[in-house]
Amino acid sequence: MTSRHLTPDFAVAxxxxxxxxxxxxxxxxxxxxxxxxxAEVEPTYRSDMMAERAARAGLSYHYLPIVPGQLGPDQVARFREILDSSTGPVLAYCRSGTRSATAWALGQAGDRPADEILTAGRNAGYDLSHLAPMLRG
Incomplete structure (x- = not known):
């Protein structure tokens, strides 16, 4: 598993x-x-199976599916709620990490400077420049 940190307490994979x-x-x-x-994954990667494995490892697990190209404000708000209520470092994952990085970036808008968010994404290997107008708006 390869994780990429966007902040010291948040990584995507x-x-x-x-x-x-x-x-x-x-x-x-x-x-x-x-x-x-x-719907994107084989049965061994489905949320119920992954939730069970997370529980066995003592991790809090949240299933927040994001269909490519369909990330909405409710999902961004829920993503932010999960981050804010976490008691420690968080890892979010999807197929490539891009949807997770995008949800994080949009959830940080207004709290972090847009350039800081974009730089964090770039340093982690994600080009989030298409979000710049929303992050600055």
């Missing part, structure tokens, strides 16, 4: 494996956000 939850807990993560819709 491409699809994780069911056996990655123990390593995530050992790395200090306390919360995992699954942004990958069940």
């Amino acid at each position: 491409p699809q994780i494996e069911p056996e990655d939850f123990d390593a995530l807990a050992q790395a200090g993560f306390t919360t995992v956000i699954d942004n990958r819709p069940d």
